[in-house]
Amino acid sequence: MKAAVYHKPYDVTGEEVDKPQAGPGEILVRMKACGICGSDLHTYRLGLFLEISKEIPQGRIPGHEFAGDVVEVGDGVEGIAVGDRVMALAVAGMAEYVVVTPAMLNLTVFKLPPEVSYEEGATLEPMATSLHCAKLGAPAKGEQVVVFGAGIIGLGIVQSLKAFGVDLNKIIVVDAVDYRLETAKKVGATDVINAVKENVFEKVMELAGQAPPIMLLPTVISPNVDLVYDAVGYIKDNPAPPVLEQAMLLTREWGRIAVVGVYEGAMTMDPMAMVAKQIKVQGSYAYNLPDELLESLELIRTKKVDRKVLITHEFPLEKAKEAFETQANAGASVKVVFKT
Numbered sequence: 001m002k003a004a005v006y007h008k009p010y011d012v013t014g015e016e017v018d019k020p021q022a023g024p025g026e027i028l029v030r031m032k033a034c035g036i037c038g039s040d041l042h043t044y045r046l047g048l049f050l051e052i053s054k055e056i057p058q059g060r061i062p063g064h065e066f067a068g069d070v071v072e073v074g075d076g077v078e079g080i081a082v083g084d085r086v087m088a089l090a091v092a093g094m095a096e097y098v099v100v101t102p103a104m105l106n107l108t109v110f111k112l113p114p115e116v117s118y119e120e121g122a123t124l125e126p127m128a129t130s131l132h133c134a135k136l137g138a139p140a141k142g143e144q145v146v147v148f149g150a151g152i153i154g155l156g157i158v159q160s161l162k163a164f165g166v167d168l169n170k171i172i173v174v175d176a177v178d179y180r181l182e183t184a185k186k187v188g189a190t191d192v193i194n195a196v197k198e199n200v201f202e203k204v205m206e207l208a209g210q211a212p213p214i215m216l217l218p219t220v221i222s223p224n225v226d227l228v229y230d231a232v233g234y235i236k237d238n239p240a241p242p243v244l245e246q247a248m249l250l251t252r253e254w255g256r257i258a259v260v261g262v263y264e265g266a267m268t269m270d271p272m273a274m275v276a277k278q279i280k281v282q283g284s285y286a287y288n289l290p291d292e293l294l295e296s297l298e299l300i301r302t303k304k305v306d307r308k309v310l311i312t313h314e315f316p317l318e319k320a321k322e323a324f325e326t327q328a329n330a331g332a333s334v335k336v337v338f339k340t
């Protein structure tokens with residue numbers, strides 16, 4: 001079968017590899033769509049997160065955001081049949097056939113309703129990650145929110161905020177890429193800021209207004225931002241100040257920051273604004289199983305969120321290198337998916 005095989009940073013090729021089989025408690029899925037995740041890019045660029053790929057003699061097969069058809073069902077698997085259209089939690093998704101182990105309905109395997117395409121199914125896992133983070137930020141009516149990062153996770157946070165039906169006063173999205181900011185507007189951002197072209201602090205101050213002064217620290221001036229989402233994290237080769245530090249400067253007294261971005265290593269930052277303004281910083285990782293995956297699936301099924309607008313490119317497995325390069329080139333892509 002064909003697969004995308006990772007050898008070392010910047011070396012991913014489409015190759016022929018052995019087709020796997022489903023053992024007891026497992027299923028085999030014929031992959032129809034598999035997204036390239038931000039974490040796959042960290043693998044591609046730096047060799048990080050190898051544990052979310054599968055070792056084979058030629059190298060490693062990445063990919064965990066996939067959907068397809070069940071073609072084999074191992075002994076002891078319940079509630080899943082050959083022919084089911086599914087999204088599954090497993091690794092080595094960038095291949096024609098993927099083993100899901102253990103295969104457990106509504107825990108590692110989720111049936112796709114007929115209204116949900118394979119491509120949308122492949123975006124379910126990042127949707128749940130966004131939904132989880134959006135909830136942890138605890139947005140409330142009338143609040144002003146800033147989202148750093150208009151990749152699939154940041155955009156999914158904006159989609160979640162809209163889907164919650166919380167009447168937010170502002171959803172300001174910050175990114176370095178105009179193309180992604182345009183998409184942010186399409187999915188519900190009230191305002192967008194290109195961090196390369198504009199001064200983020202000044203622009204947010206202009207859009208959100210100034211927060212009430214802090215009694216004991218009257219010289220500390222902040223925009224009136226209640227909640228900041230960090231869907232960027234820390235990228236080693238980015239010279240800008242860490243987003244988390246920027247987020248602390250933007251947040252009002254007693255405001256919140258929810259962090260879902262990945263940190264590529266240790267970094268230097270000044271957290272004094274967090275202390276002075278008594279800001280709460282909340283980490284967010286993946287999602288609650290199975291509720292938030294099922295909830296995300298329902299949001300997609302009922303068209304409360306439109307994931308299709310986020311899929312910008314499709315490639316066959318043979319063009320693995322091109323696909324990764326396209327995903328790495330944020331200027332022209334949001335989500336790249338492999339299709340078979």
Ligand SMILES: [Zn+2]
Pocket residue numbers: 037038039064065125126
């Ligand atoms: Zn992912």
